[in-house]
Amino acid sequence: MFxxxxxxxxxxxxxxxxxxxxxxxxxxxGLSHPQVIxxxxxxxxxxxxxxxxxxxxxxxxxxxxxxxxxxxxKDRQQxxxxxxxxxxxxxxxxxxxxxxxxxxxxxxxxxxxALPVIISFAFKxxxxxxxxxxxxxxxxxSDKVLLxxxxxxxxxxxxxxxxxxxFISLKVFGLLQSQQNS
Numbered sequence: 787m788f789x790x791x792x793x794x795x796x797x798x799x800x801x802x803x804x805x806x807x808x809x810x811x812x813x814x815x816g817l818s819h820p821q822v823i824x825x826x827x828x829x830x831x832x833x834x835x836x837x838x839x840x841x842x843x844x845x846x847x848x849x850x851x852x853x854x855x856x857x858x859x860k861d862r863q864q865x866x867x868x869x870x871x872x873x874x875x876x877x878x879x880x881x882x883x884x885x886x887x888x889x890x891x892x893x894x895x896x897x898x899x900a901l902p903v904i905i906s907f908a909f910k911x912x913x914x915x916x917x918x919x920x921x922x923x924x925x926x927x928s929d930k931v932l933l934x935x936x937x938x939x940x941x942x943x944x945x946x947x948x949x950x951x952x953f954i955s956l957k958v959f960g961l962l963q964s965q966q967n968s
Contacts (some may be wrong), residue, residue: 795907856868935961
């Protein structure tokens with residue numbers, strides 16, 4: 787189900803391309819910013835530590851367990867953030883969605899524009915039935931993004947992860963291919 791070559795995708799304003807070594811500075815900029823990582827499960831304190839994330843993006847692709855894109859401005863090719871999938875389970879035809887933007891690009895509709903493109907890719911190319919997303923309680927912006935894309939809030943896993951010296955709860959959202967247009 788995975789394509790043999792990394793798929794570049796686009797929308798009206800965005801180019802979604804493979805994350806490359808030259809993006810490491812931007813990955814560090816995003817995944818070390820206090821506001822970006824407030825509700826995100828990954829963060830890095832040094833540029834060098836971000837190499838782990840770069841390796842993870844590449845490993846997902848190599849193992850065909852996920853695929854993440856750099857979100858770029860189509861005209862200037864400016865890096866805006868990243869979005870993609872991990873936890874691909876071919877047997878169950880499901881995959882987990884994730885995304886983040888550099889703080890200076892919030893509120894401009896980039897995630898709302900990128901998600902339909904990668905959702906379509908998952909349903910048509912990867913042939914998944916279910917796309918799921920896990921959102922930390924309190925992250926109202928992600929709740930809104932997912933609901934606008936047609937995801938349904940399916941419940942909350944209470945105190946299911948330990949982060950920053952406390953338990954956090956995660957909301958579970960799901961989007962089914964068979965119900966996407968209903």
